[in-house]
Amino acid sequence: MFPDLTADDIFRIETKRLWLRWPRAMDAAAIKNFAGLAEVAQMTAEIPHPYPAGEAERFVLQARADNSNGRGLVLAIAHKNNGTAIGIVAAHCDQRSEVEIGYALAPSHWGKGIATEAVKALIDTVFRVTAAEKIVANSRVINPASRRVLEKSGLNYIDTGLDMLPARGGLHPCDRFGLDRKTWMKQLAPRLLPSMLQQIHGGDNLPPDAEITAQ
Numbered sequence: 001m002f003p004d005l006t007a008d009d010i011f012r013i014e015t016k017r018l019w020l021r022w023p024r025a026m027d028a029a030a031i032k033n034f035a036g037l038a039e040v041a042q043m044t045a046e047i048p049h050p051y052p053a054g055e056a057e058r059f060v061l062q063a064r065a066d067n068s069n070g071r072g073l074v075l076a077i078a079h080k081n082n083g084t085a086i087g088i089v090a091a092h093c094d095q096r097s098e099v100e101i102g103y104a105l106a107p108s109h110w111g112k113g114i115a116t117e118a119v120k121a122l123i124d125t126v127f128r129v130t131a132a133e134k135i136v137a138n139s140r141v142i143n144p145a146s147r148r149v150l151e152k153s154g155l156n157y158i159d160t161g162l163d164m165l166p167a168r169g170g171l172h173p174c175d176r177f178g179l180d181r182k183t184w185m186k187q188l189a190p191r192l193l194p195s196m197l198q199q200i201h202g203g204d205n206l207p208p209d210a211e212i213t214a215q
């Protein structure tokens with residue numbers, strides 16, 4: 001589903017503070033440092049705990065394979081000022097034209113809006129470069145920070161139910177969220193306004209169905 005553009009390891013996304021780039025073998029130590037922590041792993045579906053030897057290296061190889069075969073887009077979150085991997089954002093597609101996203105960040109960087117900055121950029125990229133109709137995510141009910149990241153990134157709460165979290169050994173109660181392409185385009189419109197118009201209209205206060213042309 002992902003195009004040739006993202007299947008080449010020179011692909012990267014720039015945000016205000018971050019580079020989102022393909023993970024590399026040299027990121028394994030940094031990934032192990034945060035993925036190996038219980039407070040990170042326990043909130044995710046896929047990160048095992050205790051973290052086995054060689055798992056970070058396996059993760060990097062798998063991420064690169066998924067990126068190159070177009071099945072996913074798995075990117076390291078790196079601060080622009082030093083390039084070290086401080087987290088991961090991931091998007092994978094299924095057969096139903098839905099893309100599921102996930103993310104994790106080193107605890108020393110929590111609470112600064114970094115996950116939200118990365119997730120928003122990932123969402124914009126997925127809708128821009130794929131034909132996905134919907135982005136979905138889930139969050140353990142015991143994980144209000146993740147829930148907040150999804151809300152701030154424009155996803156809407158759908159429902160709560162038992163979801164399979166393989167690395168947690170079974171089904172766990174999770175809040176489910178989604179964002180469809182049409183809703184994303186309405187959210188995007190104010191961001192495409194030229195700066196003068198943003199000042200006149202107050203940008204985000206525009207009615208959602210406002211007709212706007214990017215310039």
Ligand SMILES: CC(C)(COP(=O)(O)OP(=O)(O)OC[C@H]1O[C@@H](n2cnc3c(N)ncnc32)[C@H](O)[C@@H]1OP(=O)(O)O)[C@@H](O)C(=O)NCCC(=O)NCCS
Pocket residue numbers: 039040041043044045102103104105106109110111112113114115116117138139140143144145146148149
């Ligand atoms: C979830 C996670 C990615 C958030 O990263 P982050 O960079 O700190 O997130 P942000 O700073 O962008 O936003 C966090 C929001 O959660 C809020 N928050 C944090 N802890 C909270 C809590 N205990 N209760 C309620 N809100 C909380 C913050 O106040 C912030 O919201 P605000 O901007 O409205 O104040 C990070 O905690 C993490 O990696 N956790 C472990 C892995 C994980 O949970 N992954 C998601 C799996 S679905």
